[in-house]
Amino acid sequence: MKVDSALLGPGGIAFLCFYILTLILIGWLGKKARKENSLSDFYLAGRGMGVLVLFLTLYATQYSGNTLVGFAGRAYREGYHALVLVTFLSAAVGAFIVYAPKLYRLSKKHEFITPADYVHHRFGDNKLTLFAAALCLMALANYILTNLKAIGYIVVAVTGGVIPFAYGVIALSLVMVIYETMGGMRSVAWTDALQGVILMIGVITIFITIQLEYGGFEFIYNQIQLTDPQKFIPPNLTQKLTWFSTVCLGFFGISIYPHAVQRIYSAKNERTLKKSIQIMAFMPLITTLFMVVVGLTALALFPGLDRQTSEGATLLVLQDLGRRGAIGAGMMMLFLSATIAAIMSTVDSALLSMSSIITKDFYTRFKPGKSQAELTRLGKMLSWGIMAFSVYLAIVLPQTIWRLLEIKLELLIQVAPAIFLGLYFKKIKSTSVFWGMAIGTLFAVSTMVANKLGLDIPAKPWGIHAGVWGLLINIGTIFILEKIRSKPIE
Numbered sequence: 001m002k003v004d005s006a007l008l009g010p011g012g013i014a015f016l017c018f019y020i021l022t023l024i025l026i027g028w029l030g031k032k033a034r035k036e037n038s039l040s041d042f043y044l045a046g047r048g049m050g051v052l053v054l055f056l057t058l059y060a061t062q063y064s065g066n067t068l069v070g071f072a073g074r075a076y077r078e079g080y081h082a083l084v085l086v087t088f089l090s091a092a093v094g095a096f097i098v099y100a101p102k103l104y105r106l107s108k109k110h111e112f113i114t115p116a117d118y119v120h121h122r123f124g125d126n127k128l129t130l131f132a133a134a135l136c137l138m139a140l141a142n143y144i145l146t147n148l149k150a151i152g153y154i155v156v157a158v159t160g161g162v163i164p165f166a167y168g169v170i171a172l173s174l175v176m177v178i179y180e181t182m183g184g185m186r187s188v189a190w191t192d193a194l195q196g197v198i199l200m201i202g203v204i205t206i207f208i209t210i211q212l213e214y215g216g217f218e219f220i221y222n223q224i225q226l227t228d229p230q231k232f233i234p235p236n237l238t239q240k241l242t243w244f245s246t247v248c249l250g251f252f253g254i255s256i257y258p259h260a261v262q263r264i265y266s267a268k269n270e271r272t273l274k275k276s277i278q279i280m281a282f283m284p285l286i287t288t289l290f291m292v293v294v295g296l297t298a299l300a301l302f303p304g305l306d307r308q309t310s311e312g313a314t315l316l317v318l319q320d321l322g323r324r325g326a327i328g329a330g331m332m333m334l335f336l337s338a339t340i341a342a343i344m345s346t347v348d349s350a351l352l353s354m355s356s357i358i359t360k361d362f363y364t365r366f367k368p369g370k371s372q373a374e375l376t377r378l379g380k381m382l383s384w385g386i387m388a389f390s391v392y393l394a395i396v397l398p399q400t401i402w403r404l405l406e407i408k409l410e411l412l413i414q415v416a417p418a419i420f421l422g423l424y425f426k427k428i429k430s431t432s433v434f435w436g437m438a439i440g441t442l443f444a445v446s447t448m449v450a451n452k453l454g455l456d457i458p459a460k461p462w463g464i465h466a467g468v469w470g471l472l473i474n475i476g477t478i479f480i481l482e483k484i485r486s487k488p489i490e
Contacts, residue, residue, distance in 0.1 A: 013158065015333055016340065020175050023191050023344070027179020030187025039113055042184035042376045043356045044266045047108070049189060055276040056196035057189040057349075058263055062092065062254070062280075063199060063287050064143075064346030068339045069150040071288060073311040075295025079224065079231025082292050084243045088250040089284040095255030096277045100264050102423050104273050107265040114353075115261045115419070116361040122422040125430035126365065131437055132415045133361035136258045140354045141390065142408035143257070144347050148173060148394035151343045157315040158336055166395045172344065177387045180348045181380040185266060188348045195341030200287070202338025205331060207290040210297050210317070213326040220293070223300035231299065238463035245464040252416035252471060253409035258357060259349040314339070355382040407448065410467020414441045417475050432481040440474025 040047065049057070075082035103118060112118050116133040120126070148169050155168025163171075179187050214220070224231050235243065254260070267273040291314070298305075298313035301320055305313075318335060321327045327335075359379045364370065370378075418433050447466035450457040459466060 016158070016337060019337055019340075020172070023194075024175060024179050024182075026191045026194065027182040027187040030179070030182060030184070030190055039356070039360065039372055039375055039379075040111065041186075042379065043113055043352065043360075044185055044262060047266055048268050049263070049266045049272070050268055051272050051275045051279075053189050053193050054263065054267055054272060055279045057192035057345075058260065058276060058280055059283055059287075060192040060196035060199060060342065060345035061257075061259055061263065061349045062089070063283065064147050064150075064342050067287060067291055068203075068342050069153060069311060069314055070146065071291045072295035072298065072314040072317075075292040076299045076305065076310040076313040077307065079228070079296070079299065081231075081235060081239065081243075082295060083289075084246050085292060086284045086288045087243075087247050089254070089288045090281070091247045091250035092254035093277065093281050093284070095251045096260075096264075096280070099255070099420060099423055100273060100277060101270055103261070103419070104264050104267060104270055112265055113262075113360045114357050115256065115258050115415070116357065119415075119418050119422070123418070123430035123433060125434060128418065128430050128434040128437070129361065130365070131434065132418055133357050135411050135415050135437075135441065137354060137357055139253075139408045139412035140258055140350045140357075141386070142411075143350045144354070144386070144390045145394050146408070147343045147347045147350075148390055151340065151347075152394065153312055153315065154336065154339055154343070157312065157319075169391055169394050172340070173347075173387050173391050176344055176348045177351065177383055180351055181383050184376075185262070185352060188345075188352055189266070191348065192345045195345040198334070198341045199338045199345075202335045202341075203287050203290050206318070206335050207293060209321060209326055209331065210293065213321060213324060214297060214300075217293075220296050220300045224296065224303075227303035228299065241463035242460060242465075245460070245468045248468045248471070249406070249409040249413060249465060252413040252420075253467075256412065256416055256419055257350075257353075259353040262353055262356070263349075351383050351387060354386050355379040358382050406465065406467075410444050410448070410465055410470065411441065413467055413471045414444065414474055416471065417478055421475075421478065427486075428478065428482060429485065432478045432485070435481060436474040436476075436478035439477050440470035440472075442470075443473050444470030 071082070071085050074085065106112070106118065106121070110117075110121050112121070114133070115136055116129050119132045120129040123129075151172050152165040152169040155163050155172070156165050159168075179191060210216075221232070264273060267276070294317055295313045298310075298317050302313075302316055318327070318332060322332055356379060359375050359382065363378060364375065414437050417436055421428050421433070444467040447457060447461070447469070448459055451459040451466075461469060
């Protein structure tokens, strides 16, 4: 993404530096507030989050660089079809309503740390547990990657390219891993609370400014009709199936993000959890919808951008508002702080979750008997290693943010049957779930790889994501095997 000039002057950049240093201070305070050197305290904040902090950390984690950069970029490329993203995020909240309270009660009783802890408790199968944990790890690694790419774009825009993409990614990654390893979930949740407030104010402010400066939806519609009218063409059957498929990714994928599940575990009580989810139900309308409007505004203002350049749609709109005098340095600083906040709050959460999965689901199964202090120390070391590798991949890989998001979810949703069916179908056995997960994952990965290699196989057969086809095969395999198992032998 190219920018004509820096979005912020020296004063604004100094403010952002101060803000980032504040996050490190909060991380230190989180460290001081730790009550014990245990996995539960480090990864779940002692299971004591109240309504406000739990809501804000859920919000800040769910609405990330994908939302503020990737969603606007997709809206630019797809026009009004991108409104499906509102339903996409709403579906995730719907899934929380379905399964979160029941999973919370079990986590409280059996002291779960990771999503795979539930899988192991429910099915008692090490192979299935490790497989589920591995898929969670791949999804989280991809999640970190998408957001590190987003933060690189932001740094380039803020400084007018004075700080290169790679240097920006490295610097802010270093900040995140420092405060994350200081206080664990407590530090992450407290920084998320601050970042969530900034994010909400920033998104609302930029939406209102766009309406006032450009004339709102009428301007957007008229301009796009002149320059790119096909962006308003009603969807065909294949596109409708893609919409449905995208919503499935939200319901079965986003809702079981490992870091989201860990926040469910962290709630002070079930009432706290339910209240936080109820507030979350309104967030797609005042966050996702607003960012889709930002992307459509960019389409109206800057038609003809290529795929890669369109990833910077949000920043191009900000730059134009700055040139028009519609926003001053303060407002520019607010939104860019919101964007950086969204990204950092997501990356730190995913990083914490990755280190917990490797420590709890892999290391302790092969190296039992380690003390809580030793495991916590290992988790911190892993965070540094994971972040270093993720930074490298963010710098060298060319994929767009939205496509990376899709790939991640297409793998993660293969874990969904183990959780959803496990919670509500007591007779389902581990063997059926394992083979369902294996065959579904194999189909999804094979399809994506074949498409990438240039074979005549679409990444979305008939408009449906390969991962959603994999999920259908996954569930179908489970029920077929259960039917065979339950059939009496004559």
